Amino acid sequence: MTARLLDGRAVAKQVYAEVEQAVSERVARGGSRPRLATVLVGDDPASAQYVELKQRNAQKVGIESEDHRLLASSTTEELLALVERLNRDERVSAILIQQPAPKQIDMSRIAMEVDPVKDVDGFHPINAGKVALGLPGGVEPCTPAGIVYLLEKFSISIAGANAVIVGRSNLVGKPTALLMLKRNATVTVCHTKTQDLAGHTRAADILVAAAGRANLITRDMVKPGAAVVDVSTNWVDGRQAGDLGHGVEEVAGWLTPNPGGVGPMTRAMLIKNTLEAEVRRRP
DSSP: OOOEEOOHHHHHHHHHHHHHHHHHHHHHTTOOOOEEEEEEESOOHHHHHHHHHHHHHHHHTTOEEEEEEEOTTOOHHHHHHHHHHHHHOTTOOEEEEOSSOOTTSOHHHHHHHSOTTTBTTSOSHHHHHHHHHTOTTOOOOHHHHHHHHHHHHTTOOOTTOEEEEEOOOTTTHHHHHHHHHHTTOEEEEEOTTOTTHHHHHTTOSEEEEOSOOTTOBOGGGSOTTOEEEEOOOEEETTEEEOSBOTTGGGTOSEEOOTTTSHHHHHHHHHHHHHHHHHHHHOO
């Protein structure tokens, strides 16, 4: 068996086309144009590249953008001051703070202070709580939202499936589990300390690898025909790799390429969330 690709790039293009049309129609009838504010603390080249890519994605669909940079030595208080200014700025629809931030930045405090309406990442406790409780109006985090959107676009049934999430981060693992539950999957959350990890993963109809450890999931840990989503970005010998070992593609039925699977979907969901943030502000 050779796994069929869950092509994130192709599906992301569809999302961008839909957002571009919605923005165009909104502006044509006199509505406001969405505006994304990006914030980067420090000068990490990879983070800078991601920010520039997200801004280009926004501009291509008719969303305005603005970029804010702070020194790597900046304090939590300095970032909070910028966030407060962006919260008050009526031109700004959505605020994206690129992560990871320098270690001295207390991101839990930052997440608390971003206006929940402008919280394009879904990190604010109000949004996280709504998603956890299944209440309407919560912002779904970009990567988990991209994962379930991708599965649905390829007609992979989530309802009734055994979904195993390997990784328990607030950014990916936990919210992915919640979104799978919302769609009626039976969900198991594992991590690198799970005993008999292979026993859990071999039962998965849908396996999401998001632990951040290269070669964690080997081919013998995958159920034949399963849909496998590889979220992580690890660097092995200077090349990007996920959590999957060699040969998983010979067992899985569906598989995300890495790169080219989840990453494009994360950026597409960011753009979609930016439009939705403006719609919440100005219906």
